[in-house]
Amino acid sequence: MRALSGHLDEGERTVGVHVDLSHEAATPPGCAVAITVxxxxxxxRRLGFTVETKDDAAIVCRGTHxxxxxxxxxxEExxxxxxxxxxxxxx
Incomplete structure (x- = not known):
């Protein structure tokens, strides 16, 4: 949603309609992860994103949103x- 800031018209928002993510590796508690979208x-009016999450050792998760x-x-009505x-x- 932050990536779309400034790109939507007044009164527009986005809603999630589908998530497809793999879980490829565990991240030990306390370790940092980086998410790239x-x-x-x-x-x-449909937007497709690729998603990848990594820790210091491996790709943790990837997929689409x-x-x-x-x-x-x-x-709202x-x-x-x-x-x-x-x-x-x-x-």
Whole structure:
């Protein structure tokens, strides 16, 4: 999300739609890891990222992450429609 800062129009946000990651090595507790994310594909409002995580000894994890650019106001309206009706106060 930080990588997209400054690249979205006013009122736009992104939401994750898919994550596919391998787990290739364990990192001992307390060791640092570095995560590299690269925007690899833009298909209309869909964004595809490659992800790689390394520690000092090995690649720990790699894969892909897809996000969609959404209109925040419309998204929040749809969510509001899915909320349950509040219970009536018996008093």
């Amino acid at each position: 690269e925007l690899a594909e833009v298909d209309g 897809r996000r969609a650019v959404i209109d925040l106001r419309r998204f 749809r969510l509001a429609d899915r909320l349950p009706e509040p219970a009536e106060d018996p008093a």
